[in-house]
Amino acid sequence: MQTFTAEAYKLHFYISEETLGQIRSVSPQILTQLPQLVDDFYERMLSYPKFSAYAESEAQVQHLKNLHLRYWQSFWAAKVDENYIQSRKRIGEVHARVGLPMDLYYDGIVLFSKLFKTFFQQEKIASFDLWTAYNELLNMDTALIVDRYNSISNEVLELQNASLSTPVAQIWEEILFLPIVGIMDSKRSKDIMETVLNQIASKQAKVFVLDISGVAIMDTAVANHLLKISKASRLMGCRCILSGISPAVAQTIVELGIQLDEIETSGSMKEALTTAFELSGLQIASL
Numbered sequence: 001m002q003t004f005t006a007e008a009y010k011l012h013f014y015i016s017e018e019t020l021g022q023i024r025s026v027s028p029q030i031l032t033q034l035p036q037l038v039d040d041f042y043e044r045m046l047s048y049p050k051f052s053a054y055a056e057s058e059a060q061v062q063h064l065k066n067l068h069l070r071y072w073q074s075f076w077a078a079k080v081d082e083n084y085i086q087s088r089k090r091i092g093e094v095h096a097r098v099g100l101p102m103d104l105y106y107d108g109i110v111l112f113s114k115l116f117k118t119f120f121q122q123e124k125i126a127s128f129d130l131w132t133a134y135n136e137l138l139n140m141d142t143a144l145i146v147d148r149y150n151s152i153s154n155e156v157l158e159l160q161n162a163s164l165s166t167p168v169a170q171i172w173e174e175i176l177f178l179p180i181v182g183i184m185d186s187k188r189s190k191d192i193m194e195t196v197l198n199q200i201a202s203k204q205a206k207v208f209v210l211d212i213s214g215v216a217i218m219d220t221a222v223a224n225h226l227l228k229i230s231k232a233s234r235l236m237g238c239r240c241i242l243s244g245i246s247p248a249v250a251q252t253i254v255e256l257g258i259q260l261d262e263i264e265t266s267g268s269m270k271e272a273l274t275t276a277f278e279l280s281g282l283q284i285a286s287l
Helices: 005-010 015-027 027-045 058-077 082-097 102-122 129-159 186-203 220-235 247-256 269-280
Strands: 169-172 175-182 206-214 239-242
Touching: 005 082, 005 129, 015 027, 015 058, 027 058, 027 102, 027 206, 058 082, 058 129, 058 247, 082 129, 082 247, 102 129, 169 269, 175 186, 175 269, 186 220, 206 220, 220 239, 239 269
Parallel strands: 175 206, 206 239
Antiparallel strands: 169 175
């Protein structure tokens, strides 16, 4: 899908002011019931093991509920501007980066549509024009989300095809550096940890810089892998510094509610290396 302005997207998907007016006309009734509808949605979806794997704690479930609530509040407000378009693309990016299967996304859309349709019938506000308007706007949202999802997924595949080796470099006495590129899973995390700990022991390293600028997906599993590597390094007397957190990954971490408090982070590779040198008692002098 090409990148358009908000007005161009509306034109492309045949969304008129009449369409948006239909949605806004029932917005007051819908908004009062949205929290309950979101609760009903999660009660149903959490019964599926495939979905519950993405909601590991009550706090995370509540976080996801809040995200869904904000999404539908925006939908029923029907103010389709540039911010609206970007928020939909951002959803697609987050889904791709956390590895949410597309079939789960579609299951969620179908279930929410069922919940809304039932609500329309109960409130006696169901009409052909309203349901048509709902589907037209939802079609645009879905297209924006899926298009961005596919773009990020393609980037992930490219990184998967790149070298997935874990070369630990000694950049100075007592300082090790490891750039991670591609996908982090349980097996690769274990291999990385074994390699890192062996190098820490053999090089007597005191500082270890782990760069994740090439990590394709950041989810709770990846965060846990990073925590394990950091803790294991500390047990061997070596401090671990995490660098290369991109703006997109940082936003994903925040939106998922992932806690990386136990890992020392830096804003850039330069900052990480400067910190590593300082911890080793070295100074960088300008020529």
